[in-house]
Amino acid sequence: MQHCAPLLEAAYAASRFLLHERDLANLLQGLCDRLTAEGVSSAALLVLLDRDSGGVITAETGLGERFAPLLDRLRQGQLPDCGLRALQAANGQAVVCKSCTCELDCGSSAGGATLALSAAIRCTPSLSGFLTLQLTSAVPPTTVECRIVADLTDSISLALRQLFADEAARQREQELKRIEERYELALHASQAGLWDWNIRTGEMYTSPDHWELLDYQSSKDDGVQPQRFIHPEDRDRVLAVLNEHLTGKTEEYRIEYRVQEKDGEWTWFLDRGRVVERDDNNMPVRMTGTHQNITLQKHQDQAIALVQQQLHDAVNHERNFLQTVIDSAGDPVMVVDLNHTLLLINQAAARLVRDGGSIESLRGQKCYRLFCGMETPCQDLRYPCPVEQVKSNGQPAKLIHNPYHGNGVNNTFELEASPLRDGQGKLYGIIEVARDITDRLRIEKELRESQSHLYRLAHHDPLTGLPNRLLFRDRFAQAISKAERNRSGVAVLFLDLDRFKSINDTLGHDVGDALLVEVAARLQRQCRQSDTVARLGGDEFVFILEAIHDRKDASVVADKIMAALGVPVLAKGHELTITTSIGIALFPLDGATMEEVIKCADLALYAAKEIGRSNYQFYRKGMPPNGGRPRLSGQQFRRAMANGELRLEYGPRYDLHSGRLTGLRVLPRWHHPAMGVLLPHDFVPAAEECGVLDLLNEWLLGEVCAPLQAWGELGYPCPPMTIPLGSRQLLESGFLAALDRMLRQGRVTPAMLVIEVREPAVTEATARMIECLGRLGRLGLGCAVSDFGADRTSLARLQRLPLGSLTISDAVLADVPANPDSCILTSAIINLGHSLGMRVVGNGIDRQSQHDFLRRHGCDQAQGPFLSPPLRAEEVPSLLATAAQMGG
Template identity: 35%
Template sequence: MKSIGDGVVSVDAMGRIEFMNEAASKLTGWGAAEALGRPAAEVICLRCKTTLEPLVNPLEIVLQRNAPMRLPVGTVLLRRDGKQSAIEDSTAPIHDHNGMLSGAVMLFHDVTSSQQLVLQMAHLASHDVLTDLPNRAMLDDRIRQAVAAGERNNGAFAVLYLDLDRFKRINDSLGHAVGDLLLCSVADRLRACVRNSDTVCRQGGDEFLVLLADQQSQHHAAAAAEKILAELGRPHEIGGHALLVSASIGISVFPDDGHDAATLIKNADTAMYRAKAGGRCNAQFYKHDMNLLAVERQQMEADLRHALEQGQFVLYYQVKVELASGRASGAEALLRWEHPQHGTVGPERFLPVAEDVGLIVPLGRWVLKEACAQARRWQNEGVALETMAVNVSAQEFRRPDFADCVREVLRQTGLAPGCLELEISESSLMRDVEASNAMLSSLKDIGVRLAVDDFGTGYSSLSCLTRFPLDALKIDRSFVSAIGAPGDARVIASVALAMGNALGYRIIAQGVEAQVQVDFLKARGCTEGQGFFFGGPLTAAEFSRRMAAKAGAYLR
């Protein structure tokens, strides 16, 4: 130790100095014999460089947390004679041959290059680069220790598998740099939610794992999960954005749900998918029948990829009717999956999975091209429709090449731009107003029509919508269903229609199912209606026959 040019100090489990080399003596001004047995904070006096506020000694912190750490940038060591020295350090726990904490060691900044490299490599091998949280390898080791302790003491602990809800939408809309900052913010809040004896790990992407050591019951794990959900639910101030993010949490408990790290994590993962299926932003404990659901989801992922390759997706079409004249004014393309075993599968079952596994963009582009091609075929056959409406997912809308894709599809199919109406959800538009406006302007330059889907669901304001180059607002079906309901429910629909008319846009009402709704909508200036009152979704062939039978007249 005398030949080492760096300061080295070690303490026992009580935080008392038990060793100090010559370099440490020179830096602190304490002789090794004088320092022996003294508290670490008395010998190694640390201050913040800018404020000179005292800092908690890292040796004490390491003994409390049983985890390595480093001093913050700008730390100074106050020598015994009052002089200051800027230092950087690496402080780590010391364990005996039984793995028990026996002390801690602190190496000052001037370590040799080889020692510094070893420390850096050791840290990188056990920590996530982005968040500096322990990685999966370290968590597995901690779980192995917890299993061993649990088996010795007949104890229990819990593993939480946490996945951020719809994090990909933030990445797609605001970029990966903002997404990375959000992940770091989430990591900081998770650290603050748990005890020093617990472990927070980044599994990868937007997934995190939490080891709750020494949990006495499921109640304690549930309380911890609720605390995490509440803490993550507060707005994250990132890059000028107040981002809201929720999480789905799955919980497995030792020993009931597994006796090793792999099984406990797998079962917590399974429970997490049940939490997502249950509406997201909630926590679920693992139950043994969940494995069947996990297998079904994995099978759906595989089937979806195969379906896209094998052309199992089809489009159905639902008519839109001009309320003033009763004539068919357009159609909306609706995606269905013709599953070879399960028959026709609706989008509510497979689109969330397609979003999670990255298939929503290629699937959306297929829908766009097929819908435009069908609209052109109908024109050639003499079917009189002004517009073909196509829904656009948030992931598609946020891609920089989306406008180019639309332009190319129109070129390939020969459909005039004015015959295509793209429907973008209100929530997608409001995630980033400036980016949305730029994309809408690019699409408007092509000549396509633009509509806001699910208008009135509470995301946007009139001032924001007036900034967008829109053609139509599609009133959410929840407002239409209120028409004819008892009490004052129809007032809600009147307000939504009045807002749309105030902006001077075409108003389209979806979910029309009764004559009383048609009369109400017409009286209040609604332009078009869509719903089962006029007809449900039909195949292209059925739609053609329906149009011929109706001769374009849907209202008398």
């Protein structure tokens, strides 16, 4: 009983509060405040639930941060356990909650165990709720205390019912008052006089303003009948309409007529009435109605009619203008409403109608009848109806129809149907534009066929039909993925034919080609279905052996290859005996990546050749890299730059049609005292490994700019200088900064330089590479791709890059025009480059037949020893002087 007195005091305070508070929010919050004021409870929660609307009304005191998540659950329809138990309790009893999972934390608190006391609140069948008090003591409440809380919630329920009843009564009173006001406003706004006519006695009761409307007060006093003031043209009509109603022929008496005012003006009135009483013989006894001055309305109607006529004329003018505009469109255009009725059509569309007809005669007809000869909208799922398509989702639709109509033309049309909406955004029709795409589809089909053929040429060796380097790398990557899944191995066998070059040199390329074709056929016969044999170029072949478990498995295949190639070959009438050297590497034993395994196989092949050819070798750790050449060091690079071992040569590039000089291509060379002349692919990767790639780039840019400045000062107009760079050079962190610095110093202008990257760099173009090329373009430098055709390229990516020219790989041109497949591939690359808006350059031209073939097939420019050998820097001014004299 320790809580009984404080609880009674809190209940008493709450009950007194219920008597005078009439605002719902204040009432609920005041209850919670008072129930926690006496210290018997640390928190109070009052919840009302409206089952009809799903709404929740809450008030709380003492919950603090616990209230927000609890309110979210209540709005989702999830009641706390204490509330559910209170609502389920019999006879409105209060329930004690010792523990529950809600935010009230019944059963635990910072001070120890607590209890909650809850009771239901029932206001109306649709509105109920509960009151929960979180007690400050862990001692269970007594029956008396529970009864106090239950009685309190009964009082709350009663007070809420009374509050809602009072509010409903107040709202009803307000609504009645509003209805009365509207009725009074309606009578006043109508400006109508009321009349009640006793037909037998002729007596007529009128509202006070009836005669004021007529403006004939004197006629009422003198007994003058108003009929005499009705316009002569309206009088007989008024009497006729009145007689028809009196005889029961019409439900209502309604007539508009003119009445003459005292000043002689004619005023329009509207009379409306009804017989409200008849005698036993069905004769009219009494009639009531209204009398309203509608002169202003008549004037407004006349003004509206005039405006409507003007609008009609304007609309016709706009329609004629719109018709002229859409008739000028070459494509069929029409506007159709949602009921398939044709609203607008141009001449091009009218010509497609099955039975013909003028534009005026076609408007208002159903589009499916005109174009499809059908009586209902088209249900053919192959050619969905444009109107129904737009109606279904309100979005524009693009459809393909073939045939589009039945007027003897069976072309394929692309339909673009766009929604038409009114000022409120409501869909009321579509505008349909049809475009004949028959020729486009034919061209696309031819292009796909051409691309398919180009894909075949790009992925297979044209001479042997074997997969080329591109397809080999793809197959190898797939084999590695499969091996990783199956926990097996992959073997790569690199092989080339011993002394093949001497066969080519002594017997000719035709014999060499025939030999390669036969070798390819024999190698294919040694393949399992899961294996791949590819030709990398020249006399180099490669095997991919899947599901290899150890070196013994690879040895079996290598022995078979040696045996198969050991049988003499008859090539173009020559019996040839050949041998092969093979290098073998295993995944994952020798390398964890494709590049590592390929490098190991290449080293093993070199080792096989060093041993004496006609053998195969497995890769072993410690095999000398780079074919046994000593490694290059950073110190060697620095010494080479200081001693002038690194030099530039220049390859002239000429226009194939005019013969004028169009540019110079930079050819970096390292004249190494021990290794001889090294090309960029020999020393650029080493520069990156040694950490001197930035120095190499700085040297290259400096060596390019110095002669350009010098030649310009001598008065020689120098054509653009092409700088070939590997992807590593281009992406080196300091390259763009150095280039930008050089341009800002004014040593050269952007138009004087073209940055050329090899096709593989474009193929594998990362976001960083794309951004780098974009920055070069924004600086004003030209960008080009070289060695095109030697690797694969994504045409979509190539199209997005800022490239101005495309250089065909000398490997592709090596056997042009002798090899038909190489000729087809070269011609396709030229057409592709032109279609992408690029200049096409032939590289490595070493004979007249290549030059003539490229010129004949539209190649723009060429370079190579046939046109000019590489030039030293001191030889370039003479070339520029000669070019200037020749006008190029």
